[in-house]
Amino acid sequence: MADKIKDAKIIFVVGGPGSGKGTQCERIVAKYGYTHLSSGDLLRAEVASGSDRGKQLQAIMQKGELVPLDTVLDMIKDAMIAKADVSKGFLIDGYPREVKQGEEFEKKIGKPCLLLYVDAKSETMIKRLLKRGETSGRSDDNEETIKKRLDLYYKATEPVIAFYESRGIVKKVDSELPVDEVFVQVSQAIDSLK
Numbered sequence: 001m002a003d004k005i006k007d008a009k010i011i012f013v014v015g016g017p018g019s020g021k022g023t024q025c026e027r028i029v030a031k032y033g034y035t036h037l038s039s040g041d042l043l044r045a046e047v048a049s050g051s052d053r054g055k056q057l058q059a060i061m062q063k064g065e066l067v068p069l070d071t072v073l074d075m076i077k078d079a080m081i082a083k084a085d086v087s088k089g090f091l092i093d094g095y096p097r098e099v100k101q102g103e104e105f106e107k108k109i110g111k112p113c114l115l116l117y118v119d120a121k122s123e124t125m126i127k128r129l130l131k132r133g134e135t136s137g138r139s140d141d142n143e144e145t146i147k148k149r150l151d152l153y154y155k156a157t158e159p160v161i162a163f164y165e166s167r168g169i170v171k172k173v174d175s176e177l178p179v180d181e182v183f184v185q186v187s188q189a190i191d192s193l194k
């Protein structure tokens with residue numbers, strides 16, 4: 001089952017809230033045809049289904065906290081298995097958000113060949129999220145929740161980058177730049193895999 005996935009390229013896309021992960025992933029899909037799996041999107045789909053589990057997830061996400069590891073990992077794994085036969089590679093966007101998530105992913109699914117680190121300043125991320133909040137309808141794109149998400153990012157997620165840096169697979173892109181220029185850097189990182 002998970003065997004099918006073992007040989008696929010796996011790219012972790014990590015960065016703060018509002019750094020531009022989703023934006024760059026869309027570009028990657030268009031150019032390289034990879035499969036984009038956003039943990040946040042998978043969770044929001046569960047919330048939208050109106051299930052009991054969705055209601056619990058919604059409450060956690062609205063507070064800017066992390067949902068339980070098993071929940072999000074199972075969702076990603078199921079989504080990967082569903083695409084395993086047709087996928088050229090997987091963009092795992094928004095995961096891992098803590099070192100433990102990375103370790104469990106590798107135990108249950110496989111090893112990433114690249115960690116794309118989408119870097120922006122906290123002021124930039126706040127500005128973008130507040131702007132996105134005007135139209136996103138996301139219950140976590142408000143000032144109070146944004147602050148908590150940022151705090152958690154620096155506390156729990158930044159160590160993920162250091163963890164994979166020691167393995168030499170981190171490529172950092174400067175997401176302060178305009179989208180097209182960020183994507184030039186992203187493309188270089190992906191092309192260097194071949």
Ligand SMILES: Nc1ncnc2c1ncn2[C@@H]1O[C@H](COP(=O)(O)OP(=O)(O)O)[C@@H](O)[C@H]1O
Binds near residue numbers: 019020021022129132
């Ligand atoms: N390089 C960029 N320059 C300016 N705005 C950007 C850039 N990248 C993303 N944005 C905008 O910032 C907001 C957050 O981007 P998004 O891709 O949703 O980030 P994330 O998935 O990391 O939360 C979006 O409204 C997006 O249009």
Ligand SMILES: Nc1ncnc2c1ncn2[C@H]1C[C@H](O)[C@@H](COP(=O)(O)OP(=O)(O)O)O1
Binds near residue numbers: 017039064
């Ligand atoms: N890997 C993960 N582990 C735990 N919770 C996660 C998660 N990915 C997403 N979530 C939950 C908590 C996040 O605050 C929320 C929104 O995530 P997201 O859509 O990836 O945000 P963003 O794209 O703004 O960085 O969903």
Ligand SMILES: [Mg+2]
Binds near residue numbers: 021022038040094
């Ligand atoms: Mg996103």
